[in-house]
Amino acid sequence: MSRRRPSGSITISMLTWIIAVALLVLLWGRLWNRSLELAGGILIGLGVAWVVYKFLSPYLTGMEQIPVWLPPLPIAIIATLLFIKGALVWIRGNEALPKPEPDKHGH
Numbered sequence: 001m002s003r004r005r006p007s008g009s010i011t012i013s014m015l016t017w018i019i020a021v022a023l024l025v026l027l028w029g030r031l032w033n034r035s036l037e038l039a040g041g042i043l044i045g046l047g048v049a050w051v052v053y054k055f056l057s058p059y060l061t062g063m064e065q066i067p068v069w070l071p072p073l074p075i076a077i078i079a080t081l082l083f084i085k086g087a088l089v090w091i092r093g094n095e096a097l098p099k100p101e102p103d104k105h106g107h
Contacts, residue, residue, distance in 0.1 A: 028042060056070075
């Protein structure tokens with residue numbers, strides 16, 4: 001015999017999701033008016049998150065075994081990005097430093 005959820009809990013759950021999505025869309029709309037760059041970044045981030053979810057969903061649902069390289073992947077990505085950022089700062093370092101002030105005493 002299979003157990004079914006009462007239809008009332010499904011209705012409440014669906015209503016909660018609809019309200020949450022509506023609030024997030026309203027917040028994003030306000031953000032679009034105030035900061036177009038941030039709102040665009042959120043859209044790009046949602047697209048990237050959807051692609052990553054489609055890639056990882058077989059592993060998250062237990063349909064596939066988790067590969068050995070997947071758990072340390074976030075740390076490797078962060079380390080690579082920090083290395084690239086450090087290289088860019090090192091290359092452009094002289095332009096970022098403040099210029100020394102000339103000696104006022106004439107020495």
